[in-house]
Amino acid sequence: MKSSNKKGNFWNSIMGEILIAIGGFFLGDIRSKIGLAFLSLLLGIVVITRPFKYMDGNELEKSSIPFVIGTVLILISIVLIISWLRNRKTEKNQ
16 A cells, blocks of 8 residues: 555646646746756757748648758657656656
């Protein structure tokens, strides 16, 4: 029974930190790994999905460069989240 309480507390604290990071992100604070991961994820999705346009309003055909940049930004966010989780688990075990 105690192991389930520890597991529940662990996930509750992770969710609490993520919610604080999301709130801080929208308020302009990205000092944590989670905040930087959210920014990187958001920028990656925007770069991939947003169309490019000329000054006159005609749409520009995308090359592979925006897709590569967007994918790299999303991968950076995934690496940051995994690093944050690993660091959190090692802190919890000590």
